[in-house]
Amino acid sequence: METVSTKTLDLEFMMENGDTDTISLPDYLPDVTKEQIVAAADIVIAQNIFKPDGFAYQKLKGYEFIDKTRLGYRPVGEFRQCGYKFGRWYNMLWMEKHIGAHQSNQPRVKAFEEVWEELEAQYE
Template sequence: METITTKTLELEFNLTNGDRYTLSLPDYLADLTQEQIETAAAIIVAKKLFVPDGVNLDSLFGFQYVDKIVRKTEV
């Protein structure tokens, strides 16, 4: 049996058109604080680092840590 563990930080942004956009960052650092995440998100928005489908990010809506363990068995 093979076990695969992944860690992803998902940042959900409000777009200027009213929609939302999720940016997934793999292998986040375990000791990230909310302040560090919010500061990084503000920089991403201010510098327009991501413009999905030509629409600017407006603000950080929220974030979540996604920790996943997969145990794969071949028969």
């Protein structure tokens, strides 16, 4: 697999219901300015395209530049030229992060019914 960028620009939006939602933009331009980010967020809000759970975006709460390789993720796949916007084709990168040890005798996951009574007593 060729070298791919693992840097993203995460935009966090406030929604109509008071919750927040984040859009991750991979392969952002290295010299993007705050003004460009705010203008792009205003366009996303004005277009009214994203409505997670039926609630529209109201305003940009904040943004953050993230290098996912520093967070323990690694690239495992890439869809080449799967999205087209503003006269440019974009790739989609799939990444993984192991969150637990891989054991030779992996314990089974308990069914909800098996843990329900114990949890119910704990939260009464």
